[in-house]
Amino acid sequence: MSEQKVSRLGPWVERPFPPLLPEIVPFWEGLRRHEFRLVKCRRCGACYYPYTVCVRHADIPDFDEMEWAPTSGRGTVFAHLTVHKVVDPAFQPDLPYVLALIELDEGPLFATRIVDCDPQDVRIGRRAAVKYHDVPGQDRTLPFFVLQD
Ligand SMILES: [Zn+2]
Known part of the structure; x- marks a missing residue:
């Protein structure tokens, strides 16, 4: 495992x-x-x-x-890119990170970040599902996605 x-x-x-x-x-x-x-x-x-x-x-x-x-909060990877450099230092700890368009099972494309994976494992057509990130200290939850298969 x-x-x-x-x-x-x-x-x-x-x-x-x-x-x-x-x-x-x-x-x-x-x-x-x-x-x-x-x-x-x-x-x-x-x-x-x-x-x-x-x-x-x-x-x-x-x-x-x-x-x-x-x-459902589920879909397939429609397009993706990996970010290796950032201008804003507040994003530096995240590197590298994956931006993606998810084709939701209900049809729409949704722009998000795919988290908790090696960026090299992200492929067009892979299944993904929403992962809710509750922002500490704020009344806000971010909709990231994670790979499913
Ligand atoms: Zn209609």
Whole structure:
């Protein structure tokens, strides 16, 4: 059994976050409850991120027909890159780290960081799932992802 790798996070993670736009607040409230929410069309069930209206209908639904709903928090790696150098020293302890687009099982692409792995193990098509990181001292949870297979 291989040793469990846990990513380090620099002091950037404890910086205050900028104010949230009101339309994205339910997403972040879900993360606090360890719930991965996407905005879902009440007519057809299509999921989106970030907040928008459904484009699958001839008459575009309005925002009243979209709702934030819990989803699987799972998907596959769609694209990734490894960061080896940073300008801001607050990110230095994290190096190297992996930025990725996850194609969620519900459809949308989600930009995140893949943590707790050797960056060389990240491949397009690998399964990944959300890992909730509760930021110490803040009422905020970050949605990182970890490899699943
Ligand atoms: Zn729809």
